Amino acid sequence: MDLTKLFQKKNDEGGGRSNKVQKVDSSRKSVQKVVKAKKADTVKKAPKKPDENVAPWWEQSRQYLREVVYELRRVVWPSRKETIGSTSVVLVIVILCGIFLGVVDLILSRLIRVFVG
Numbered sequence: 001m002d003l004t005k006l007f008q009k010k011n012d013e014g015g016g017r018s019n020k021v022q023k024v025d026s027s028r029k030s031v032q033k034v035v036k037a038k039k040a041d042t043v044k045k046a047p048k049k050p051d052e053n054v055a056p057w058w059e060q061s062r063q064y065l066r067e068v069v070y071e072l073r074r075v076v077w078p079s080r081k082e083t084i085g086s087t088s089v090v091l092v093i094v095i096l097c098g099i100f101l102g103v104v105d106l107i108l109s110r111l112i113r114v115f116v117g
Contacts, residue, residue, distance in 0.1 A: 078086070
């Protein structure tokens with residue numbers, strides 16, 4: 001499709017337009033982009049066939065490991081300060097839960113001794 005012919009048709013049809021619009025159209029004509037034509041016969045590479053000597057599970061394992069490495073590169077790792085802060089919070093919560101469960105266990109064991117004997 002020839003863009004210059006398309007613009008000429010629009011200008012010829014729009015005789016009743018104001019001068020401003022015609023000036024804008026004429027400035028668009030002067031700034032035309034060069035469009036590269038696509039190559040009609042592009043050669044596509046054939047998919048790589050796995051070697052017959054290599055077991056299929058080996059190829060699947062390699063592909064899995066490649067994907068793991070790719071995902072690990074995308075991970076946003078926490079800083080040292082954030083890691084130490086998170087670890088300390090987890091340790092405090094674990095200690096508090098341990099103390100709570102120990103106290104509950106002590107109370108329940110004493111109650112069972114009283115009732116059983």
